Amino acid sequence: MRWDPARYTQFSTHRDRPFFDLVARIGAADPAWAVDLGCGTGALTAVLADRWPGAAVTGLDSSPEMVRQARAMAGGPPQLTFTLGSIQDWEPQPGPGVCVSNAALQWVPGHEGLLARWAKELDPGSWIAVQVPGNFGGLSHVLMRDLAQSPRWRPALAGVLRGEDSVTEPQRYLELLLDAGFVPDVWETSYQQVLPGEDPVLDWVRGTALRPVMAALPAEEYTEFEAEYGKLLRRAYPAKSWGTVFPFRRIFMVARKE
Known part of the structure; x- marks a missing residue:
């Protein structure tokens, strides 16, 4: 699945806010390392590199397009590096560190098991900070899945879109971290966003949730799917004179290993 950095950052003001709400709760003073x-x-x-200038900071992503853009970033701190790789293959480094994952683990099936393994392997004094979307039951996702399961699209899109099991509920994440011996802080936030433009919700999901559909369909068929889906979105999220309201529920967890 290819990612489009320009498309993803189209709504960066909205998309970035949960990251800052997440890392603001990390209490690490001088970690040896940090990973995103x-x-x-x-x-x-x-x-992260600006906040912890004494830490070796690594950004890891499975998208060559994203890593290429990250490496081209001008003026980055010298201790900051970027690596192409899979989240599933990442292993904690020695010493107290900070593991951050912002809006990524929902793409990883079985990520609860990964969290439990990382929690076991991290050294004392380390932190885990994770944010995942909690809106898989929202209309934008439900309408997309329903359309993909319709007779017209089911043959090509069966199994392409994951459902509400992509993430679990806050209590489950809390219990997982408690069982691993962490001191956790788990919460959720529903941002009531006002998006501008003629088809803002469609523009939003083009950057993320629609990517698997784009990858699965030939260009002409994808255009047809998007046209049908866009009509559904316009009815579900009616535009007002001041914009379109798009609720954005997120689940957060920040925890320290004693």
């Missing part, structure tokens, strides 16, 4: 799993364009990874 699913770093995207690397712009937010650079924030």
